[in-house]
Amino acid sequence: MWKMILRRVLILFPQLFIISVITFILATVMPGDALSGLVDPSVSREILELERERLGLNDPLPVRYVQWMRGIILEFDFGQSFTHRRPVTDIIGDRVFNTFLLSTAILVLTYIIAIPLGVLAGRYKGRIIDKIIMLYIFTALAMPTLVLCILMILFFAFNLGWFPSSGSVNAIVLAGGDAWEIFVSRLHHLVLPAFTGAILGTVGIVFMLRANIIDRTYSEYVTLARSKGVPTGVIFRRHILRNSLIPVAAGFGFAIAGLLMGQFFIESMFMYPGMGMLFVQSVNARDFAVVNAIIIIFSVLTALGMLLSDIFLMIVDPRIRVE
């Protein structure tokens, strides 16, 4: 097993290399370079060209790629932001915590909602409860992310006024309140975006869990257990449910990847100051140093999430190890 895990980890490096090359190409395609955030119009063209030469911006692409990678790996240096006039690393650092908080909340809520629903729908396939759950799933599936965000804001923030429609913490509380008040305010701002994300995230998991359970119900080992006289409840818990949950649990890494991808929709609708919103703002401001840094970070996180999923699956599911 260790050999397989090691092999899987080793695959990661060429993958990361290819991703880095793609993002580098993307970065060179984007307008602007390391100097565009620093110079003002009074600097003459010749001096700018000399400076470019000195910084190595006119070097051939492979040389620049190596330089760029070394900066990222050794010094965490993503360059200089053009609009904020600060290093990109600092700007992203400000937002990491919010994104982390929101994604954790969404992930936890997603699984809390999805697993009972999936189990119920699969267990009582074709009954009224299954139909209700499937109707919920189809409605959630039919909602484009932003449409759901808008409806949530309209209903819970504007009409009912239960939750704030934007921000991550109340500015007045942040300035004057104690730690507890700040915590409550953060939580209060978190509810709406987290639930919106969770509703959208449940769809795939409920679908998968339901399909798995139904698949297992007709498998030969369940028929065998039934003919042996094992009580239905025990068959369901021990034979069907356990096997059905494996792929769901292994989908964790993919869930993280999907979450990161959709994050900027939710963050920019709820004005939640995380990396996703930073991404949208930076694209609108044509601040490509920040954009590129966020794409790199998200790709690496996705790669790690998938690695985690695969390793988890190898540990849990013995059939994969044999192969």
Next chain:
Amino acid sequence: MRIFKLFLRELKHDYFALVSIIMLAIIFLSIYIGAFVIDHFYDVMWVTPQRMPVSPEASGTLLGLDVMGRNQFHLLFVAARNSLNIALGVTFFSFAIGLTVGVISGFYGGRTDNVLMRIVDTWSMIPFLMVVIVLLVVFGRTVPTFILFLTLFSWMTRARLLRAAALSQRQMDYISASKTLGTPNIVIIVREMLPNLVDIVVANFVLTLAASIGIETGLSMLGFGLGWDYPSLGVMLQNATNPMYLQHFWWVWTPPLILVVVTMLCVNFVGNALQRVTDPKQRFA
């Protein structure tokens, strides 16, 4: 084709799907016919006071006027047609790539499969929506670039799915029989294997179509889709991202919202019914 016969039978048990397919037929037909007629005058602008949308009552039109004074009712048809065209384009091309890669990978197996699947894995690690946004901003937002970039980053799921299907077909007797007869591989793939994959392609094509409509709407709503001069459902829905519009000018964003949700709901029901037909274990009855 077997799938359509089975699908008709499935419709008798699943009233949701039956209603959905009738509604979809009505929606698609009226959108394409309506847009064909309206295409010539949808961008006629009425003078609006204070550059504000005008309500249906005030303007005497069915759905009111938008901020530029265009008739919302006319705009809706053209927007829906454009959205559907983009979604159809993205779905079609991503299936074309996905089918090719998936079938080659699944049929040949071994080293070819390994290399192709590693490429697919790596390619799907890139956060595609973000890269698509950047590419659209850099290379301009037109319909062809929109379809091209979305296709480039969305064929991987299809490739995985069809590879799995092709892998299971490869182990069947009819393929080995063909091989022993000395049929060239390419002929086996096209003449023997593809007809057996049609079911899966059809079922997933419909589900992917719904997802593509959602992505187009999402990107356009964030302002990274098409511009004002090229109406789509997402562009119309962009109005709802403005809190003032959201609260006071409901007629600007409700019709496209209802149309998007109803269309996607129907497409999903039909797609799910089709998928159930291809996998008998998942049937309701």
